[in-house]
Amino acid sequence: MIINTELEYKGNMFPSQIASYEKDLDTLSFTTENGVILHITVVRDSVLRFRYTTTGIFENDFSYAITKYASRGYNHLEVSEEEDKYVITTSKLICHVFKADLRSAIFDAKDNSIICQDELGFHWEESYEFGGDIVKMSKNAQEGESYYGLGDKPVDNNLKGKRFENWVTDSYAYGKNTDPIYKAIPFYTGLHNKKAYGIFFDNTFRSFFDFCQERRNITSFWAQGGEMNYYFIYGPEMSEVVANYTDLTGKPHELPALWTLGYHQCKWSYYPESKVKEITKKFRDLKIPCDAIYLDIDYMDGFRCFTWNKEYFPDPKRMVQELKEDGFKTIVIIDPGIKIDHDYSVFKEGLENDYFCKRADGPYMKGKVWPGECYFPDFTNPEVRDWWSNLFRELVEEIGVKGVWNDMNEPAVMEVPGKTFPYDVRHDYEGHHCSHRKAHNIYGMQMARATYQGLKKFSYPKRPFVITRAAYSGTQRYTSSWTGDNVATWEHLSIANLQAQRMCMSGFSFIGSDIGGFAEQPNGELYARWIQLGVFHPFCRTHSSGDHGDQEPWAFGDNITDVVRKFIELRYQLLPYLYTAFWRYAEEGIPILKSLVLYDQHDTHTHYRNDEFIFGEKILACPINEPNAKGRRMYFPKGEWYNFWTDELVNGGQELWVDADLDSMPVFIKAGAMIPKYPIQQYVGEKEIEELILDVYYKEGKETSQVYEDANDGYDYIKGRYSLRNFTLTGRENELIIQQHKSGKYTTPYETLKLRIHGLPFKIKTVKIDKVEYSFKDLKLNGDNTLEVHKDFNDLHIM
Numbered sequence: 171m172i173i174n175t176e177l178e179y180k181g182n183m184f185p186s187q188i189a190s191y192e193k194d195l196d197t198l199s200f201t202t203e204n205g206v207i208l209h210i211t212v213v214r215d216s217v218l219r220f221r222y223t224t225t226g227i228f229e230n231d232f233s234y235a236i237t238k239y240a241s242r243g244y245n246h247l248e249v250s251e252e253e254d255k256y257v258i259t260t261s262k263l264i265c266h267v268f269k270a271d272l273r274s275a276i277f278d279a280k281d282n283s284i285i286c287q288d289e290l291g292f293h294w295e296e297s298y299e300f301g302g303d304i305v306k307m308s309k310n311a312q313e314g315e316s317y318y319g320l321g322d323k324p325v326d327n328n329l330k331g332k333r334f335e336n337w338v339t340d341s342y343a344y345g346k347n348t349d350p351i352y353k354a355i356p357f358y359t360g361l362h363n364k365k366a367y368g369i370f371f372d373n374t375f376r377s378f379f380d381f382c383q384e385r386r387n388i389t390s391f392w393a394q395g396g397e398m399n400y401y402f403i404y405g406p407e408m409s410e411v412v413a414n415y416t417d418l419t420g421k422p423h424e425l426p427a428l429w430t431l432g433y434h435q436c437k438w439s440y441y442p443e444s445k446v447k448e449i450t451k452k453f454r455d456l457k458i459p460c461d462a463i464y465l466d467i468d469y470m471d472g473f474r475c476f477t478w479n480k481e482y483f484p485d486p487k488r489m490v491q492e493l494k495e496d497g498f499k500t501i502v503i504i505d506p507g508i509k510i511d512h513d514y515s516v517f518k519e520g521l522e523n524d525y526f527c528k529r530a531d532g533p534y535m536k537g538k539v540w541p542g543e544c545y546f547p548d549f550t551n552p553e554v555r556d557w558w559s560n561l562f563r564e565l566v567e568e569i570g571v572k573g574v575w576n577d578m579n580e581p582a583v584m585e586v587p588g589k590t591f592p593y594d595v596r597h598d599y600e601g602h603h604c605s606h607r608k609a610h611n612i613y614g615m616q617m618a619r620a621t622y623q624g625l626k627k628f629s630y631p632k633r634p635f636v637i638t639r640a641a642y643s644g645t646q647r648y649t650s651s652w653t654g655d656n657v658a659t660w661e662h663l664s665i666a667n668l669q670a671q672r673m674c675m676s677g678f679s680f681i682g683s684d685i686g687g688f689a690e691q692p693n694g695e696l697y698a699r700w701i702q703l704g705v706f707h708p709f710c711r712t713h714s715s716g717d718h719g720d721q722e723p724w725a726f727g728d729n730i731t732d733v734v735r736k737f738i739e740l741r742y743q744l745l746p747y748l749y750t751a752f753w754r755y756a757e758e759g760i761p762i763l764k765s766l767v768l769y770d771q772h773d774t775h776t777h778y779r780n781d782e783f784i785f786g787e788k789i790l791a792c793p794i795n796e797p798n799a800k801g802r803r804m805y806f807p808k809g810e811w812y813n814f815w816t817d818e819l820v821n822g823g824q825e826l827w828v829d830a831d832l833d834s835m836p837v838f839i840k841a842g843a844m845i846p847k848y849p850i851q852q853y854v855g856e857k858e859i860e861e862l863i864l865d866v867y868y869k870e871g872k873e874t875s876q877v878y879e880d881a882n883d884g885y886d887y888i889k890g891r892y893s894l895r896n897f898t899l900t901g902r903e904n905e906l907i908i909q910q911h912k913s914g915k916y917t918t919p920y921e922t923l924k925l926r927i928h929g930l931p932f933k934i935k936t937v938k939i940d941k942v943e944y945s946f947k948d949l950k951l952n953g954d955n956t957l958e959v960h961k962d963f964n965d966l967h968i969m
């Protein structure tokens with residue numbers, strides 16, 4: 171715990187006896203004799219908000235994290251008073267609030283089992299240096315409890331036994347267990363007795379979580395200022411906890427354009443224009459699919475944002491247009507630091523309008539970044555965000571740039587202790603003026619938000635695309651993200667896997683790592699293994715610092731190029747599958763990657779697994795994390811799984827060896843799944859899709875699958891112009907039934923579904939499509955059980 175060593179030491183203070191209780195609609199208010207107030211708001215039957223003040227009044231209620239679209243409302247709320255406590259009952263939860271000391275305990279309303287219980291509960295320490303309180307909470311860990319989440323922490327999935335800090339930090343070449351790094355997502359899921367709940371501590375000050383490290387049976391969290399303000403989210407399924415957290419903090423405001431789910435190539439830096447063209451041409455010559463090419467800071471004139479180095483890029487508009495004709499979308503980097511230069515229009519505008527951050531006593535916040543000495547826009551001011559968003563007009567509307575990459579937005583400052591702004595810097599914070607202590611963790615989020623606003627405006631009627639390095643809870647509404655400056659080592663390959671899974675279980679699914687590693691150079695084997703993992707991440711981009719050598723798919727010899735091509739091609743084939751998973755995420759908050767614990771928390775074997783994960787709903791993947799491997803052991807969750815490469819059927823609930831030479835990787839398909847595929851394209855939209863392939867994996871029993879499609883970009887889907895196919899597969903000993911229920915007003919360009927049936931245990935004799943029977947002879951059936959059916963069929967019986 172934090173000990174206040176400044177001045178007078180008063181130590182921890184605690185709420186005393188409850189003196190009064192009031193109920194105002196959905197909010198219950200408890201006041202103690204020593205003036206502490208607790209507000210419990212019933213957000214939903216399974217979501218309670220706890221908010222404490224020690225001063226008798228609450229500050230303005232404002233949060234950057236909580237979305238205005240969050241669902242609210244409950245079915246049942248009852249409060250009763252007993253001798254020693256108040257009892258709050260919803261349809262999902264029972265919450266006790268003890269009269270003696272304001273502590274609380276939460277139970278499952280179904281079976282009265284304990285879910286989460288205060289130990290000391292809320293307590294605080296006065297902050298002599300800054301005013302206000304250091305706010306603290308401690309809870310009892312339940313027997314066998316495990317913990318998950320917290321954003322981008324580069325640690326094993328289960329957080330038990332560790333302590334963490336949330337303070338957004340530029341962390342070049344971080345390693346396993348480095349903490350904190352780029353993101354602050356103060357949300358975790360606790361799991362015990364097969365039941366999961368979540369806690370989102372919505373406090374943007376520097377905060378800490380201790381999962382039974384300091385004391386074996388105690389979990390605590392605290393922050394250096396602000397309010398004790400947290401949401402308790404009940405499952406009991408972990409997937410529900412994550413979905414409810416994502417509902418609170420927001421789903422992506424729109425689906426990403428399909429091309430953004432293709433492969434991206436990046437380096438620090440590709441310049442001049444001829445180099446960019448050489449790279450893009452090579453992709454097409456070698457037939458390696460690629461949709462996006464990146465320009466890092468060297469495209470600018472002296473690192474001035476929104477300018478071009480005309481020597482390297484004499485005619486950006488022409489170049490971007492030519493790249494576009496070849497299927498490449500151009501993405502450029504934009505940093506927050508604005509060069510102090512009185513001849514530079516962005517600087518002048520910022521200065522004239524008073525848009526830059528200032529120190530406590532008035533001078534501008536001056537810091538050194540790539541352009542030299544800079545000032546920094548205060549993105550927590552809505553007027554500044556508007557201004558910033560309009561700066562993208564030329565880049566996006568005129569020049570045709572399709573995406574913007576926000577870097578250094580922690581904010582990173584060079585050559586100073588702490589590598590960021592000092593605490594005293596002032597921020598608008600939507601009119602709730604504050605210091606950098608409070609605004610630091612959301613600065614990058616607000617920059618990405620302002621960028622998003624610009625991209626959205628000027629890309630219209632197409633969808634915006636933004637990438638950010640720094641993030642706080644809720645940033646997923648506006649942007650994708652990458653995991654920052656990793657290193658080309660085998661350990662970092664497994665860190666990338668952990669970080670992507672962890673971000674997904676923290677509500678932020680549009681995530682990927684710098685494939686191959688940013689710092690240093692991978693050998694061909696490491697690069698190939700990393701590509702294999704990367705094609706199963708929602709955001710798929712190779713990036714490197716460049717000064718250690720080339721890192722393009724062809725940089726490691728023909729053998730490696732072939733492996734890389736094979737896996738990027740697989741990514742493009744799986745695009746409708748990934749897009750469907752993204753739609754599920756954007757609609758319902760279901761993470762795109764599911765760690766095994768999130769997939770099946772009832773199987774305790776999953777609680778400590780790190781490497782295996784589910785991609786979308788039906789694909790089990792596990793990277794090879796070691797050099798010279800011919801395969802590996804991995805755990806299979808319960809159920810039946812088909813080896814993707816051989817169709818061999820594996821029974822789950824056990825650990826098994828899987829062969830995987832360098833050109834392969836352990837990938838399995840859940841029995842009963844129907845996996846949609848497109849043909850291989852060199853970029854999204856290269857080909858008209860003439861048929862949808864559905865790989866159908868036989869199972870005895872029932873399984874449902876979905877395929878979501880739309881125009882791949884634009885906003886028509888919001889008006890109902892999408893196509894959703896809901897399939898139910900039912901397998902019996904000598905019959906396979908597939909039913910389709912279709913919804914949405916989008917007409918897909920193809921007419922045919924090509925079903926390729928795997929693992930069918932019988933020989934096909936007859937097929938009935940919508941009650942019409944076809945004998946074996948009439949069918950366009952070839953030896954491998956491939957069947958072409960009209961896309962609108964309702965009911966298919968294979969006998």
Ligand code: MIG
Nearest residue numbers: 437438466467503577654655
């Ligand atoms: O101080 O723009 O994480 O992806 O290539 C380094 C140069 C600044 C850090 C980013 C990295 C990017 C690099 N940037």
